[in-house]
Amino acid sequence: MKVKVNGVEYEDEVEPRTLLVDFLRDNLNLTGTKIGCDTTTCGACTVLVNGRSVKSCTMLAIQANGKEILTIEGLSSDSKLNPIQQAFKDNFALQCGYCTAGMIVQAHFILSHERDLSEEKVRDMIHGNICRCTGYQNIVNAILDASRRMRA
Amino acid sequence: MSYAGKSIKRLYDDKFVTGRSTYVDDIKVNSLYAGFVRSNVPHGRIKKVNKEDALKIRGVVAVLTGEEINQLIKEGIGPWTTYVDPRPWKIPLWRFAQGETKYNGEPIAMVLAQDKYTARDAVEAVSVDLEPLDAVIDLQEAKKDKILVHKELGTNYGFVGNFNAGDADKALASSDRRVEVEISNERLIPSPMEPRGIVSHYDGNLTIWYSTQIPHFARAEFSRIFGIPESKIRVIMPDVGGGFGSKAHILPEELAVIAASIRLGRAVRWTATRTEEMMATNSRHNVFKGEIGFKSDGTLTAIKGTLDVELGAYLTYTEGIQPTIIPPMIPGPYKVRDLMIKSQAIYTNTIPITMYRGASRPEATFIIERIMSTVADELKMDDVEVRMRNLIREDQIPYTNPFGLKYDSGDYQTLLKEGVKVLEYHEMKRWASQERAKGRKVGVGLAYYLEICGFGPYEFAETRINRDGSVIVSIGGTPHGQGTETAIAQLVADELQIPIERIKVTWGDSDTVPIGLGTYGSRTLATAGSAAISSSKQVLDKMRRVAARVMNADVEEIDYRNGEFIHKKEGRKVSWDVIAREAYGGKEPGLSASVVLEGDVTFPYGVHMAIVEVDDYGIARVIEYRAYDDIGRVINPALAEGQIHGGGTQAVGQALYELATINENGQLAVTYADYYVPTAVEAPKFKSYFAEKYHPSAYLTKSKGVGEAALIVGPAAIIRALEDATGKKLNKTPALPEDILQ
Numbered sequence: 001m002k003v004k005v006n007g008v009e010y011e012d013e014v015e016p017r018t019l020l021v022d023f024l025r026d027n028l029n030l031t032g033t034k035i036g037c038d039t040t041t042c043g044a045c046t047v048l049v050n051g052r053s054v055k056s057c058t059m060l061a062i063q064a065n066g067k068e069i070l071t072i073e074g075l076s077s078d079s080k081l082n083p084i085q086q087a088f089k090d091n092f093a094l095q096c097g098y099c100t101a102g103m104i105v106q107a108h109f110i111l112s113h114e115r116d117l118s119e120e121k122v123r124d125m126i127h128g129n130i131c132r133c134t135g136y137q138n139i140v141n142a143i144l145d146a147s148r149r150m151r152a
Numbered sequence: 153m154s155y156a157g158k159s160i161k162r163l164y165d166d167k168f169v170t171g172r173s174t175y176v177d178d179i180k181v182n183s184l185y186a187g188f189v190r191s192n193v194p195h196g197r198i199k200k201v202n203k204e205d206a207l208k209i210r211g212v213v214a215v216l217t218g219e220e221i222n223q224l225i226k227e228g229i230g231p232w233t234t235y236v237d238p239r240p241w242k243i244p245l246w247r248f249a250q251g252e253t254k255y256n257g258e259p260i261a262m263v264l265a266q267d268k269y270t271a272r273d274a275v276e277a278v279s280v281d282l283e284p285l286d287a288v289i290d291l292q293e294a295k296k297d298k299i300l301v302h303k304e305l306g307t308n309y310g311f312v313g314n315f316n317a318g319d320a321d322k323a324l325a326s327s328d329r330r331v332e333v334e335i336s337n338e339r340l341i342p343s344p345m346e347p348r349g350i351v352s353h354y355d356g357n358l359t360i361w362y363s364t365q366i367p368h369f370a371r372a373e374f375s376r377i378f379g380i381p382e383s384k385i386r387v388i389m390p391d392v393g394g395g396f397g398s399k400a401h402i403l404p405e406e407l408a409v410i411a412a413s414i415r416l417g418r419a420v421r422w423t424a425t426r427t428e429e430m431m432a433t434n435s436r437h438n439v440f441k442g443e444i445g446f447k448s449d450g451t452l453t454a455i456k457g458t459l460d461v462e463l464g465a466y467l468t469y470t471e472g473i474q475p476t477i478i479p480p481m482i483p484g485p486y487k488v489r490d491l492m493i494k495s496q497a498i499y500t501n502t503i504p505i506t507m508y509r510g511a512s513r514p515e516a517t518f519i520i521e522r523i524m525s526t527v528a529d530e531l532k533m534d535d536v537e538v539r540m541r542n543l544i545r546e547d548q549i550p551y552t553n554p555f556g557l558k559y560d561s562g563d564y565q566t567l568l569k570e571g572v573k574v575l576e577y578h579e580m581k582r583w584a585s586q587e588r589a590k591g592r593k594v595g596v597g598l599a600y601y602l603e604i605c606g607f608g609p610y611e612f613a614e615t616r617i618n619r620d621g622s623v624i625v626s627i628g629g630t631p632h633g634q635g636t637e638t639a640i641a642q643l644v645a646d647e648l649q650i651p652i653e654r655i656k657v658t659w660g661d662s663d664t665v666p667i668g669l670g671t672y673g674s675r676t677l678a679t680a681g682s683a684a685i686s687s688s689k690q691v692l693d694k695m696r697r698v699a700a701r702v703m704n705a706d707v708e709e710i711d712y713r714n715g716e717f718i719h720k721k722e723g724r725k726v727s728w729d730v731i732a733r734e735a736y737g738g739k740e741p742g743l744s745a746s747v748v749l750e751g752d753v754t755f756p757y758g759v760h761m762a763i764v765e766v767d768d769y770g771i772a773r774v775i776e777y778r779a780y781d782d783i784g785r786v787i788n789p790a791l792a793e794g795q796i797h798g799g800g801t802q803a804v805g806q807a808l809y810e811l812a813t814i815n816e817n818g819q820l821a822v823t824y825a826d827y828y829v830p831t832a833v834e835a836p837k838f839k840s841y842f843a844e845k846y847h848p849s850a851y852l853t854k855s856k857g858v859g860e861a862a863l864i865v866g867p868a869a870i871i872r873a874l875e876d877a878t879g880k881k882l883n884k885t886p887a888l889p890e891d892i893l894q
Contacts, residue, residue, distance in 0.1 A: 022268075022269075025177075025178075031171070031174075031177075031178035032172065033171070034177075035347075035423075036426065037426035038426045039824045041823075041825050042345060044345060071171065072170065073171045075170075081170065088169050089161060092635075092790045092791070094165060094169065095394075095634065095635065095794060095798060096344070096346065096391075096392065096394040096633025097165075097167075097173050097391065098175065098344070098346040098394060104169060122832075123833050123835075124832075124833060126832050129831075130345065130829055130831060131832075132344055132345050132394050132829065133633050133794075134794060134797055134801075135796075135799075135800055136832040136835040137797050137835070137838050
């Protein structure tokens, strides 16, 4: 299969049953994407496939053949945080950090599609990403904050 | 410059927001993958494990049974003897299942393969001949001792203890009113986002990467269990994706991974799937049934009853704490002194019960707060008034409760008075009653708590100043998401009067941190933070001595301020960096000090309020959650608030949604898709306040602990709000739609 991940082209052989998340983590060593559940429930494995937000634990790697993937590692370069990452940090929007990569990728998806965000809308659009630590309020604040920063 | 008291940003967030964090499953070690074949009956005789088909699969290295694994596991998993006295307990031997399986989901064989997909294939290919035996799933049924979980114990009762103070019978007899109560918490699942995981490497020494809250205890336990000296075992705790008490345990799967790595001489790894994680750690499930007595003016006079605590099939590392801590915490912040509580812990053929955030204090608080609300309802008194009448007065503190717990500091009545104002309790109650008149099912409820944390008996810290003047602080506490390390860096930066950027805090490696108890029970900031202050003071004293030598002066002549050593009389100054360099050049080299600080418990307290709304289908939502707490000195308000938000959201889950249903076959009958951990939609809005006139703890930090507060008191506040909204009596968690509509 051929796939472009964070702007880099990869060619690899995979077993048909290999899940996209395992391909990213094990074959490409991109371990920023996490596995939190086996029921498509928690969202820790969220990545973008051709710009669409996808839970990579329930997509086969081969289904990504010929597609472009964005993972958490593709959101910053030279260790310079992007506005969403900075907003998460500034708003205390993480504790243990395990859901954070998926949250930020989903936030990136939300912010590239929605301009007029309300708190309710943000809550609705991240409800597929479970965080067990923060109580979500700071995550919601961070996404709204990032939205303001990106418009400014 | 001072850092403490400010919301300083967390020091190590960059790696998490960029995906460069390293949890156990991210560690690249050339290793075999473990998989577990599990029991599908709650109690059964293991007649034969058929390995042949599995071993034919390419990439499968071994299939091990209990007989083989237990040759290396010399001793069983035991209780946490620092906090649990094992003597009154009946404890079955708990190793890897051998001969019999005691619960549905128990691992009964282990496969080892070259990758995790093959390991799963191999698990499928192993078949086990299991002869079902009589099992007891239900807690009440188990109390009859008709079917025994462990024949050799002769009973299902693991512990029976009487917690008696004063004369409850006499107090009940002379009460104006007596009421029967039954209060319970159902079984739930802690659910950290990172499932548990372990990598074990053996080369004569054992190196274990482990998603744990207690690396040093784990080392000690592995040493005892495998008969290997502690010096030959290194436990490394990488980034840990949440614990909530569930990662302060040792499970048979983990022992099997270590045993396999020793036996095969290969590194072995296992990361639980979410389903396995859910089967590994079930928590709570206890019932208090009894009678209370009170006077017509609302004074609670007596509590008498029985507390049943479910153990599941085995006594886990921490579950012994519950039946021994819940009863002495039941009086809480109230004056009641006549209590008679029989506490009993009972084995069943179900998943062993582990602890969960708050561990015992949520149960004790739910019991006493439900009792307070019951008194209020019976006498048609206001919730605040009833509590005010019963709260211990400030002039009685320090107060020794009827079971001997000494409450350190506080002003419970003033906090309630202020809290009612800060949280706008009466305004919100009025608002809710107006809304209800319009047909909306909304309600407001409050609950009070006094908890116990800051658990000693000790904690370790070392402050080391490097040659370039940068500082490394090692701590025995092991934060796993709370951000405590940032708060400790704040304290050390203040103590050393240097920029916080020059300080790095490390933890969680049993080879580099000499000793430590870990992180649980909201203890880390008070204990490890105080040890870090103390070790920093010592190292600064040494720097002063070096400065005196450099300046040809007596130590008494040297002042220190903001990174400069100053000759008091002459005004000469030498910088921090010069002294650090000098300390590694001349006499008495080196700049480090380590401290093992003895500690004792602290008692934070506060009042929390929930506003709920129920829809036509009985589905409840907490709209808003407000908290007013005295947690001693607040070192980093944003971190403390974060704990209230997180604990409060878990309280919403426990009170309304989370139920680990066990079916009649002892099988966990929920998945992560229908075990409803709150999402952003169910989570409330939060307002969190801390009492400004804090009542400090005896620790150097003056802090008390906040990690569990909201889950300790939240369920009681939410259930009370539900009662306000619906007019129903609800005495258990979770309160499900069917309970609300009935």
